[in-house]
Structure formats: structure tokens, C-alpha cells
Amino acid sequence: MRFWDILLMSLSSLWKRRIRTILTVLGVVIGTASIVVMISLGLGLKRASLEEMEKYGSLKSIIVSEKDSYESDEEEGGRANKQTLVHLDDSVLESLRGIEHVEYVYPELEAEVMLLAGGYTCYTSVRGVPTKDMELIGLELAQGGLPEPGDTQLKFVYGNSVIGEFYNEKTGHGYWFDGTMAPVDLMNDPMICIFDAEKYYNFIWGNADESGNVAMPKKYMINAAGVMAGKVEDYNSNSNLIYCDLDLLKALLKKEFRGKAIPGQPTTISGKPTKEIYYTNLVVGVDDMKNVQNVQAQISQLGYSAESNAEWVESMQGQSNYIQLALGGIGAISLLVAAIGIANTMMMSIYERTKEIGIMKVLGCDMRNIQGMFLMEAGHIGLLGGLIGVALSYGLSFAINHFLGVSQMGIDLEGASSISYIPFWLSALSVAFSVAVGMAAGFFPSLRAMRLSPLAAIRNE
């Protein structure tokens, strides 16, 4: 028998008993939809938690810093080793770049800074990154742009939460205290910056410094390059920072703190500044999330402190896989019920068609073709149910995201992704799965049909 003829015969017999077919298909629709929606909730959860984690820094990057001195004391057994501690410089950067799976390495240099603007003050950190590497941070800007490669003036890129750090010099109140935002336009107002805060307070309080002078530290007028996108409350790992070009920052710090230890920089035992300015951190970008832990371990072995979100991500993912499995299992129960429905329908159909099957056998229809016909019928019920079920799932998923998402979760999930998320592979897989379930449910009935005696046909009623 030709495949096409078997197909047509199975379709026509489904059509002949269309009410029953529709009811059976309905069972599969509900089964498929419940599996897909359940798994989509699990996937949505997983994606949302990944996005949430991403706010705490890229999931593919490792932050390398110097080992704390007490750590090295313990591990290497003596203060003497403190001198041999390796500081982060360009040679370290190059050596990290050589590790397998590392895509990029860029340095960070952090310094404290005071900002003064029209009676408002802000005390925050400025982080210098080479201008050429600034794209790698993945900053989203609301205004302006990143510093340009040819810049000769230091320019700031403000984090979206920085504005909240300003407080009124007279009252001492700021946004976090009473909710009134400082009337500072970061992008356009001239910003007075003081790097040597100690000197500034000494001046304010009238204390003389080591050399007996009471002097105002140098004030720098620094223009903004850009401001990051987001509300003042939207936290991420960059929102409290100011980014700028590393080399210009380094030059400025060298000039400002001539002969003095720069806060945050290593010093010699006697408290004198080291000759060079070292990097605060090195950021190592890894090609894939699954290689992060491996690379991190290698960096740790080199004697640096390496931090990443890999372990956290792994445990979170394990947890959400578990949730997903549980949700999928709940959905699978209804598909199991639907499979029993298919088996029942097929059995009924075979009882009704005993005579028909017998006639076909007497007329010489191959047994395997008879089985094929019934398997195809069951498979079609699965296919139809699967397709409609997936379509229904998309509808349900949309409804969940649209109505539940906004009203129940409110601003928490606004901007973040949806609660329910159906990737293409899930819909394709579940259609294939429901066809497989249908055929599995139809297998024993089809075997029975194949083995029916042809004598039943010529028995005269």
C-alpha cells in the first residue's frame, strides 16, 4: 500500500468519527498546554533570575584583585611575603590574557572623589577604565556618550544612582534621607571635583597638615560625557559609580597626590607610596558561562583573588531546573490522562471496525499496513492536539504575562522579562512529544487490530 493511501484512510476514519476525535484531541490539547505552560513558567523564572543576577555584574566575567595581605600571611606563613605580593599591573594583565577561554581583560583603577555642585555634595567612587575597553562594560546611557579616544580632558560617565548621593551641605539631607532630589543636572552643570578629601576636610576644620599648611586642595572642573540609563532606585553593579578614562585619571592622581600615598593604593612598609600606580582590579571576560569556574580556579592558583558569580549562578540554575522538572511533571500527568483517552478511543474504534478490518484482511491488506493505519490515526490525534495545545499555550502565556505580570508583580518585573516564556524548541519538542505519546498510546490497540481474525468479516450476522 502506498504511504499516501494509508494516510488518507486514517484521516478519513478520524473524520468519520469526528465528534469522538475532537473530544480525544481536546484531552491532548489540555495535556500539551499544561506541560508547555508549566515549563514556560519555569523557563521564565530561570530567565528572570539570570537577568536579576546580571544586575550584580556580568555573569561571564571574573573580577581579579590582589590577595588580602592577611590571606597571604596565612597561606605563605610570614609577613616577609607581604613584600613579594604581586600587584596588578600590565604584565599581570597580559598573563591573564593568555589563559584559555579568556576573551578580554581590562584594568580598573578606583579612586574616591567628592563632587560639589551648587551647595550640594556627593562622595562617591570614580572608576577608570581604558577608553578603548569601555564598550566591554556594557553601559546603557540615557544621555551623552562614552569618553572619546582622543580626549585630553577627563570626562565622567555618571551612574544612574549617583544623583541620589548628593546632599545639601547645610541640612545634610539628601535623596535617601527625605526623598528630595538635589537640583543638580549631571550632564550640563559644571562639576567641581576634589580627589584629596582629607586635605579638604582639614581645610574646612582648620587643621594643619604634616607640613603645617592649611590649604584648599585643588578643585577640578570636570565635564560629563554621559549619564547611565535608569531611575535613581534601579540598582546594578555600575549604578553608583562614575566611569572615566583610566590614563587621564592616573595622570591626575599622580599630580594630585605627589609624594603622598594615594588612598586605596598599596604602600611600602613605611607607609610611603609605591613608585607606580597599580590597578585596583582586572576584569576578565570569559567566552562562555560554563567556563567561568575553570578560568577562575586557574587565576586563583596564580595567587590572585578571583571572584565571579559562577557558583551562585550554578546553584540558582540547579534550583530552577528542579522547579522546572516539578512543574513539567505536574503538566505531564494531564498528558498521561490524555494518552489513556487516546488508547480508549483507539480501542473503541477497533471494536467498531472489527468487520471492516476483517474485510480488509480478506481482500489482502497487509497486516503492517493495518497497524500503520491505526498508528497514524493515534499519531494524528497527538499531532492535532499538540499543535492546538501549543497554540493555546502561546495564548495562555501571553495572558499570564499581560495580566498577571503587570497587576501582581507590579514594578518589580517591569522592564524585566516575562513570567512565562516559550522558546521555539519547547513548542517544537512538545508537538513531537504529543505525537509520540499518541502513537505510543495507539500502539497496543494497533497491534490488536493487526491480529484480528479475518474470519470475523465473513461470519454472517
Added chain:
Amino acid sequence: MATTPVISVRDLYKIYRVGDSRVRALDGVGFDVQKGEFCSIVGTSGSGKSTLLNMLAGLEKPTKGKIVIAGEHMEKKNENQLVAFRRKHIGFIFQSFNLMPSMNALENVALPLTFQGVSRKKRLEMAREVLTLVGLEHHMNHKPTQMSGGQQQRVGIARALVVQPEIIFADEPTGNLDSRTSAEVMELIRRIINEQNQTLVMVTHDDHLAGFADRIFRISDGRIVDIRVTGNAKKDLTRKQH
């Protein structure tokens, strides 16, 4: 003329076990049927005639004995091979017509060709030809429920003929028809046998209908008790008897 017979049956036994006793449905039957011959098997209910037909068509397994049809041993075949054999070599006419209710006359006749894997265009063409032969050229698109019993059986005959089988088996082909229609159907069968040189074995309990055949086997208690050659028989077939 020493042609090999289309059907050759030797020492055929069929024993059913009913409780503790054994019932001999067939008790040592043997005969030959030649090509182009029309044979009737006549007997009362329970004489074993239907059992014999079922075994000839490979629907039942004999307990003992040999059945050779078109040179092949039926008793040695498994179910799959029997189905394949029927598909290629055997046509079957049923008492209750057994047409597919959802198909029209044309599709019903084409059905056995579908099992053979003949293309739709070709098989409908062949079915149309055979339906014309049985005089149903104006009823091709009728469903079985839209036809009389006689018309339905003509469709049944056409369905048996369409595969151009070596042999056709008919099980009480007029059992569900009134006497006038029965006679018409029998005349049709007779005419086609003569025209197409087909071989046909018919089972009936009606002596009058059996009279349409070339040869009549009378069966009683599982044995052939009488073989009679009728006046219909062609000369060359009368010679060979068992």
C-alpha cells in the same frame, strides 16, 4: 488436456475440539479444480462446506492435509504470507456484500488495488472498467446504502474481479437476496466466468443455485459424498474427476 489444476486438495482434515469431544468438520477431503471451471460446494448447515472454503482461502488452518492453489502450498504459509497471497491471487465474494459503507461503488471496487499499491488514477480506471462489465456504469458514485441488494452484490463481484485473480471464492453470494435477484446475480456470475475464463468456487446450500456451476460437490459430515457434472460444463473439463 493435462493442465495442472488451479486448486488441488488432498486428504484435508479439520478437527475442532469441543469440550472433551472432537468434531471432524472435514474428514479427508480431496479434489481438483481446473482453470476456468465453476464449481459449487453444496451441503446443509454444519456439513463443513464453509470450513472448506475458509481453508481454501487461507482464512483457517487445516489440521492435516494439503491445499495447493496456483502452485503454492497454503498450509505452509504464515498469516502474513496468506494475506499477501490473497492480495495477489484470490478474489472473494461475501454473502453480506461487506462493502465499505463510507466509500462509493467505484472506491469499493478499487480498494483491493489500493492494497496492492496501484496508483489512484490507474485503480479507478480499472474499477470503472469492471463496474461497466457488471452493468453498474450508472451507479459508480453511489454509496452502498443508496443501492439495492442486487446492485451491492454486483459491486462485490466487481471488487473480486478487479484484481484479475487466479481464483474467486464466493460464500453464499445470493444468501441475502430474493430469488429473482439471486437468479440475475447467478446469471451474471455465469456469464463473466464464461467470458473471462475465470475460476470460481461457490459455497451454497441451495441446489438450484448450485446448478449454475459446471461441477457440483455435495458435502455431508465433512466428506464429499457426490460429484456431479452439469450440462454447463465445457467438454474438456468433464474428463478429470476425482
